[in-house]
Amino acid sequence: MRRKEDDGKRELSDQQPQEKSDTTEDCRTTEEAPGETYKDASGSPSKISSHQRRLLVFLGAATVLAGCCTLVQVPFFPHEARLRGLTSAQSSVVFSSFSLSELLSFPVTGWLAPRLGVMRLFHAGVAIAGVTGVAFGLVGLVGDSTAFLSASVAVRVAEAVGTAAVQTAARTIVASQFPERLNTVLGFIETMSGAGLCLGPALGGALYALGGYGLSFYFLGGLQLLLFVAGVVMMPTELPSDDDQRQQQKLDEDEEDSSCWRRWRRSSFLRMLALIALTPDNWLTCAALLVVAHNWLSVDPQLEVYVHDTLDISPAELGLFFLGSFVVYAAAGAAWGRLSDAVENTFLLVSGFLSMTALGVLLMPPSPLFGLPPSRLLLGFGMGIRELFQAAAYPILLGLLLRRSIARGLPDTVQGRALVAAVYGTVYSRRCPPPTSQRGPGPVDRE
Numbered sequence: 001m002r003r004k005e006d007d008g009k010r011e012l013s014d015q016q017p018q019e020k021s022d023t024t025e026d027c028r029t030t031e032e033a034p035g036e037t038y039k040d041a042s043g044s045p046s047k048i049s050s051h052q053r054r055l056l057v058f059l060g061a062a063t064v065l066a067g068c069c070t071l072v073q074v075p076f077f078p079h080e081a082r083l084r085g086l087t088s089a090q091s092s093v094v095f096s097s098f099s100l101s102e103l104l105s106f107p108v109t110g111w112l113a114p115r116l117g118v119m120r121l122f123h124a125g126v127a128i129a130g131v132t133g134v135a136f137g138l139v140g141l142v143g144d145s146t147a148f149l150s151a152s153v154a155v156r157v158a159e160a161v162g163t164a165a166v167q168t169a170a171r172t173i174v175a176s177q178f179p180e181r182l183n184t185v186l187g188f189i190e191t192m193s194g195a196g197l198c199l200g201p202a203l204g205g206a207l208y209a210l211g212g213y214g215l216s217f218y219f220l221g222g223l224q225l226l227l228f229v230a231g232v233v234m235m236p237t238e239l240p241s242d243d244d245q246r247q248q249q250k251l252d253e254d255e256e257d258s259s260c261w262r263r264w265r266r267s268s269f270l271r272m273l274a275l276i277a278l279t280p281d282n283w284l285t286c287a288a289l290l291v292v293a294h295n296w297l298s299v300d301p302q303l304e305v306y307v308h309d310t311l312d313i314s315p316a317e318l319g320l321f322f323l324g325s326f327v328v329y330a331a332a333g334a335a336w337g338r339l340s341d342a343v344e345n346t347f348l349l350v351s352g353f354l355s356m357t358a359l360g361v362l363l364m365p366p367s368p369l370f371g372l373p374p375s376r377l378l379l380g381f382g383m384g385i386r387e388l389f390q391a392a393a394y395p396i397l398l399g400l401l402l403r404r405s406i407a408r409g410l411p412d413t414v415q416g417r418a419l420v421a422a423v424y425g426t427v428y429s430r431r432c433p434p435p436t437s438q439r440g441p442g443p444v445d446r447e
Helices: 002-030 050-071 077-083 088-116 118-139 145-177 179-211 215-234 242-254 258-277 280-297 300-311 315-342 346-363 376-407 414-429
Strands: none
Touching: 050 118, 050 145, 050 179, 050 215, 050 280, 077 088, 077 300, 088 118, 088 145, 088 300, 088 414, 118 145, 118 215, 145 179, 145 414, 179 215, 179 280, 179 315, 179 376, 258 376, 258 414, 280 300, 280 346, 280 376, 280 414, 300 315, 300 376, 315 376, 346 376, 376 414
16 A cells, blocks of 8 residues: 555656746746747648648748739730830830839838738739729720820829738738748749739730630639738738737836837837838848849830830730749749758848849840840740849849848838838839830831
8 A cells, every 4th residue: 555655656756847848848838939930840831721732822822923914914014005106215214113012012011011001002902903904905995095005004003002911911821821931932922022023024915815805804803802802701801919929028028218218219210210221231131132123124125116126026925924934933933942942041042143133134135145146945945044044133122131130130010020021011112114215106017
């Protein structure tokens, strides 16, 4: 009997230290700093929940459609503008107005995201982009050159506001809801955005050949409106963040009086913006982002003029070239993402990738440095090389900007992440308008 009592005491004493250790481990896990990687007992990131999967589907679809609508008119809009008596300089205003509107919209959406709610901002952006997409198709019914140009610019300005809202909200949601897979999911979203930029001209050329000017806009605008309805029905309007609640609680505890609290809140946006601007690594990241933006959004709008004059390629044929480059981009994105996760110094990766991207851009015309005559083979090969390596450089940049800013003291909250997303979008929009051609006005016979 005594032996049984001693054995029972020994078992109890063995269990107590273990229970204490488990409790300590639980407390340590719960109190991890915001933004760190949350892992299970095996050391691997926790599994993605069904809610997160659904969220990724909506974010991916929205960013692809936003990218498509940005450049869907590239293969045929210059031709339609010339048919209405507009010069290439006048038609380029439509492209540059979109960039300027995005440049002005991103800071506003970054300020608005934590106040309106990132999901509400996301839904609003999708709705605006869908309505303006359909409206751009109706612009094709305008015959007068001045009215056509004015209507096109007005619709593109409104579309840029919606696109900026979608992109800011999507990047902020990813940074807030996927802290354990931040690099991977950010890479996915940016790959989807870049894929949309590649797929848009391909769809535009094909749908233009199939149904004329309006079909591509009606198709993409309709998809965005359907996505808006599905998102409102299936997705919540708010996404609470434990990190932000802890940050808010800490600020409330440190608050001494309401007047100081109000002053802190008024100045926080500018203080965080100054912190991002004073991080030296961020300037390198922004310079690389400008190069990527120029490669896509300043070069591509002028390809139609070049290939028509030099290689006699129609808008529909040019769409096939863009489709091929999209396939290269999409196929390379996943492999490049895994490589970037395995490399600690991603600045070196970006440098190498952009060097190869430059080679692809130089091969597209081709550059006089190579002494090669223009050909369809060089055009397609150059576009493929550009997309292959730009697919690697582009997704890395947002993660770099966010990580370096947080390391310098940026609050890892929705407000901080939204501001980084806004800065990223603003820099991406600061590209020069596409250069204009010397071709004069007047309709051009494509036959």
